[in-house]
Amino acid sequence: MENVARLLKDLFVPIHEVAYMADEPNEELQALGYEGYWPLYFASRSAPLGQVPAEVVDALFYNFAPGEVAACIPSVWDVATPEAVLAARQRGCVAALRHILGDLADSPVIARAAELFTKAAFSAPLEGRVLFAALRSLPVPEEPLAKLWHAATLLREHRGDGHTAALVANSINGQESHVLLALFWDMKPREFGRLDPLTDDQLAEVIDGLHHRGLIDNNGGFTPAGRKLRTNIESLTDALAAPAYTCLTPQEIEELTTDLPPLIQKIKAASPF
Incomplete structure (x- = not known):
């Protein structure tokens, strides 16, 4: 179903x-x-x-x-x-x-x-x-x-x-969910309108957190683990x-x-x- x-x-x-x-x-x-x-x-x-x-x-x-x-x-x-x-x-x-x-x-x-x-x-x-x-x-x-x-x-x-x-259940908070969805839609996080309220420093902190978890690579894109997690969600x-x-x-x-x-x-x- x-x-x-x-x-x-x-x-x-x-x-x-x-x-x-x-x-x-x-x-x-x-x-x-x-x-x-x-x-x-x-x-x-x-x-x-x-x-x-x-x-x-x-x-x-x-x-x-x-x-x-x-x-x-x-x-x-x-x-x-x-x-x-x-x-x-x-x-x-x-x-x-x-x-x-x-x-x-x-x-x-x-x-x-x-x-x-x-x-x-x-x-x-x-x-x-x-x-x-x-x-x-x-x-x-x-x-x-x-x-x-x-x-x-x-x-x-x-x-x-x-x-x-x-x-x-996958330990993704609200702002992380926006970043992952932006990447899922082939957008840069700053292009994703729901992230507009965040300052550049706040957004960088969210992205850094996902990077440290192995979900985002050094270029700001999905790692294989990150893409798999978003697909699984x-x-x-x-x-x-x-x-x-x-x-x-x-x-x-x-x-x-x-x-x-x-x-x-x-x-x-x-x-x-």
């Missing part, structure tokens, strides 16, 4: 990521009073948890630079409640998908994908997956497009919680995600992988990145 987990990830992640790639979710959150990208990001993504301390959000989100979360949490809750933020985020994401997909937004493919992804999300194990569990406690929308976005978000955060577990992430999809029959998986890709291509084509 690991291959299925990777195959389906490529379908539900673009649906979820309109939350970060489209204008409509930001506009809905800005209408609540949020200014700047990061306050609305931390408010909307952590809202299922309720008003928890910054330390909790930092632990769950895992790979933000020191101080990034605390700059926004808990002050974002002086602007709006988690309930209001969740509603605004969903409205914005559904509006974005409807804008991108046009008439396809009401197609039978959307309704069927929403049904199957929801089935998978509610078959996925909760153990050790705090953000996913918080999302699972929320009501499931009835409208098919909203239901599809909600299910895609559930599956994305289920996978994300598992990915964090895979990183922790991805494989473990797939393995931890896979139980969600054992409830789907081969025919249902084929439905998703045959019918959804044309719609996903439209969503990906609309992304600014």
Whole structure:
């Protein structure tokens, strides 16, 4: 089922990521009073948890630079409640998908994908997956497009919680995970945007730590051990995600992988990145 987990990830992640790639979710959150990208990001993504301390959000989100979360949490809750933020985020994401997909937004493919992804999300194990569990406690929308976005978000955060577990199990901290992902994508670490908050000295310290562990060579690239470790982390992430999809029959998986890709291509084509 690991291959299925990777195959389906490529379908539900673009649906979820309109939350970060489209204008409509930001506009809905800005209408609540949020200014700047990061306050609305931390408010909307952590809202299922309720008003928890910054330390909790930092632990769950895992790979933000020191101080990034605390700059926004808990002050974002002086602007709006988690309930209001969740509603605004969903409205914005559904509006974005409807804008991108046009008439396809009401197609039978959307309704069927929403049904199957929801089935998978509610078959996925909760153990050790705090953000996913918080999302699972929320009501499931009835409208098919909203239901599809909600299910895609559930599956994305289920996978994300598992990915964090895979990183922790391999003693990779948050900033190290960014460096290894940059190299995995054939980028230099300084070109990887999520490392921007680090100073040159801080980034050098992270890279030196990976070098001393034999994961990065003298030229700043992967050693064989480093590449193997990063590949193994991805494989473990797939393995931890896979139980969600054992409830789907081969025919249902084929439905998703045959019918959804044309719609996903439209969503990906609309992304600014």
